Amino acid sequence: MPPRKRLSIADRNKAAIAHDTPEPLPEKDEGEQTATPPAAPTKAQKTLTKQKKTTAARTSSDTARLGVYISTDEYEDAKAAYVTAYARGGQIDNFARWIAAALNEHAARTTAQRAKHARMKERSPWGKGKAGASRSFAIPTDTLERMQEAMDDDLIAGQWPTRSEWAGDAIAAAVEAARAEGPLLDPPKRLPNRLKRGKQRHTLDR
């Protein structure tokens, strides 16, 4: 068999892109640069990407996604605090906005106050092997900016929570505040997009 022609790695990659429909690249390694540029998108992929970007611009020009890892119990408590606040006459009828309000409230506290609200290990999603999940919320970008400024202040003060931990503390503090006003309602298994007031104070629009 004659010896194979030697090609450079760059030439092999170019040939692979030219001859095959590009596969979506795996998740980019954080902190590791890619050795070669991403595969060129096909015409169909370019069209789809443009449509997605346009849709995103129309619906979320001033919000960004915040991921929070939160235990199942804490998530249920947050839902309960949210529906209870609404039933008590509050104006926030959307869960993401309730989360945002909790973040704003926490950002407005001093570093020392936030340290007092930091969840104990037993109450964190990792305490005693509690089940948890990552939840994603659309949060106004100005809230996220306030959150980041507060986190920077905490960093200077020697506190090192992750974004998820910080947000979890904010949510827990909001739940505590709601509990201080009285017992919390049982939330529905699945929250509606918006709460609506019915004849009964705690009627929820499903």
Added chain:
Amino acid sequence: MTIYAVALSKGGSTKTTTAAEIAAALARRGRRVLAIDLDQQGNFSTRLGITNDTEVSAVAADVMTGESSAREAAVPAPSVAGVDVLAGTYDLATLDQRPEVITALRDHLPNVAGEWDDVVIDTPPALGLVTLAALAAADVVVAAVACETEAYDQLDRLVDVITQRVAPIMKPGQRVHWIIPTRHDTRRLLDREVVELLNRDHPGRVTTPVREAVAARDAYTAGQPVSVYAPGSGIADDYAAALAPILDNPHT
């Protein structure tokens, strides 16, 4: 010959950094090492000094499809003496549509046992056929788990995939042999808790953690494993400590 596969479906868990350290550590022990880069991004190849200008007769994808032997495709790693590389290229992108690759390494690597003493396989951040091929071939599966919830969650998925899809037929008894907590920052409560949970869930198989360090990124830019780029650094020492039980006792 011992075949090591570094795996986890979460990107950014330092699989490639860890694979490069394993290859370098084995080479320092005088072993002849074959490094197989199964990630189309080619980062493992880059960390061993392979560049876009490196000329090859064949690449890792060719070996997986039977178009070339490892002997023909291997090129010396410029950064680590004693290590040869099967380069990772975009050709790997199409292999998830070729079921025959799943046993390619398992069946081919024994044929080249005389050429190399050990094999180190870096896998892509996915659990497709290419990763399964590595898991089917490996004698030692190492999970590099970054100290974050996302990576911790994916470890369970890796364990399940091995148990349900690899161990029954392709590689009886296969499992995750070692877990290396990576990107560890002692100041973060979450990082400490991840290590505690790993030790709780996988007793006896969790190494000491490896710190987060800029040197790891700089080493990539330099095209070297971090222990070659910064031999006296804290992260290099962490890797030496973490890999010692793995390389001394590969099969726990």
